[in-house]
Amino acid sequence: MRSIGIPRIAPSTQFASGQRGVALLTILLMVVMATILASSLLARQQRMLKQSELLLRQDQALQYALAGEGFLGDVLVADQKINNKSDSLSESWAQPMPVYPVEDGAVTGKLLDQSGKFNLNDLYHDGQPDPVALEYFKRLLDQAGLSAELANAVLDWQDPDKETTGNTGAEDSVYQGKRPPYRAANRPFTQVDELRLVQGFDDNAFNALSPFVVALPQYSPINVNTAPAQVLAALAPSLTSAAVTAWVKARDAKSQPIEAVSELWSQAPFDQVAANDSARIKPMLDVKSQFFEAQIQVMLSGRQRHLRSSLYRSDTGVVCYQRTLLPVRSGATS
Numbered sequence: 570m571r572s573i574g575i576p577r578i579a580p581s582t583q584f585a586s587g588q589r590g591v592a593l594l595t596i597l598l599m600v601v602m603a604t605i606l607a608s609s610l611l612a613r614q615q616r617m618l619k620q621s622e623l624l625l626r627q628d629q630a631l632q633y634a635l636a637g638e639g640f641l642g643d644v645l646v647a648d649q650k651i652n653n654k655s656d657s658l659s660e661s662w663a664q665p666m667p668v669y670p671v672e673d674g675a676v677t678g679k680l681l682d683q684s685g686k687f688n689l690n691d692l693y694h695d696g697q698p699d700p701v702a703l704e705y706f707k708r709l710l711d712q713a714g715l716s717a718e719l720a721n722a723v724l725d726w727q728d729p730d731k732e733t734t735g736n737t738g739a740e741d742s743v744y745q746g747k748r749p750p751y752r753a754a755n756r757p758f759t760q761v762d763e764l765r766l767v768q769g770f771d772d773n774a775f776n777a778l779s780p781f782v783v784a785l786p787q788y789s790p791i792n793v794n795t796a797p798a799q800v801l802a803a804l805a806p807s808l809t810s811a812a813v814t815a816w817v818k819a820r821d822a823k824s825q826p827i828e829a830v831s832e833l834w835s836q837a838p839f840d841q842v843a844a845n846d847s848a849r850i851k852p853m854l855d856v857k858s859q860f861f862e863a864q865i866q867v868m869l870s871g872r873q874r875h876l877r878s879s880l881y882r883s884d885t886g887v888v889c890y891q892r893t894l895l896p897v898r899s900g901a902t903s
């Protein structure tokens with residue numbers, strides 16, 4: 570009698586099949602891992618390519634901006650060769666530079682006079698406070714609709730000592746009580762924005778004063794041919810804003826700048842300034858400009874890049890002593 574039974578798989582065959590299963594799973598896993606790795610590498614490569622493109626474009630934009638700065642510097646040198654007696658807003662340097670087309674974009678820019686504004690650092694120079702500049706600055710604060718007492722804190726911010734000026738000055742003791750605490754700079758202002766840290770300068774005060782002041786690296790007189798009415802009205806206590814505004818309008822309408830400060834005192838309303846007042850303020854006035862801000866815009870591949878360059882012009886040429894690159898923005902508007 571033959572027995573009929575279920576065929577049995579030999580143990581060795583079972584083991585071999587199990588091994589094949591594990592091997593298949595391992596291969597599958599490796600394929601999955603290789604796929605993940607490949608796609609991750611591809612994504613990284615694409616990111617790197619994009620970053621390289623961006624860096625290349627940024628570098629290219631910076632080179633164009635520096636070329637624009639160089640062009641505007643040359644304009645200032647040329648202006649000095651044409652007329653080194655005076656500087657006014659009717660001269661060619663004060664006109665915007667023509668739009669210069671480059672591959673996939675354009676470069677443009679303009680020069681802004683900085684010597685027509687009140688230099689915050691004139692308040693303290695050559696190791697001591699300047700009482701004439703302090704009086705001038707107090708009158709300018711008044712012209713801007715602010716308390717003249719703010720001047721003391723502005724002086725204390727930059728003077729190297731820790732003694733408060735008058736009753737309204739402010740040194741470390743005031744700033745250490747703020748949240749978060751900080752210290753007075755006790756050195757010249759490097760930019761007008763620093764005023765925001767000075768005691769008494771909230772947004773309103775800053776916005777009212779900032780159009781009329783600059784932070785220049787050395788003592789710098791004010792160019793009466795480029796100064797706004799508010800700055801000129803602060804020259805002497807007897808001047809009224811309305812009368813000086815009318816003079817500034819007439820000044821900017823004609824292209825005949827004053828070539829010596831003494832000419833100013835013969836013109837109304839400055840002819841009303843007392844002789845001792847005009848003599849006192851004289852060192853703070855000039856008819857030429859030494860400091861300028863070059864504002865350059867580069868549009869490249871649909872992105873804008875802005876460069877602000879602080880330029881100093883002397884008899885020997887133009888140097889850039891400070892540069893600020895503004896964040897990249899998309900779009901064509903500025």
Ligand SMILES: [Ca+2]
Binds near residue numbers: 728
């Ligand atoms: Ca101080």
Ligand SMILES: [Ca+2]
Binds near residue numbers: 724725732733734738
């Ligand atoms: Ca002080």
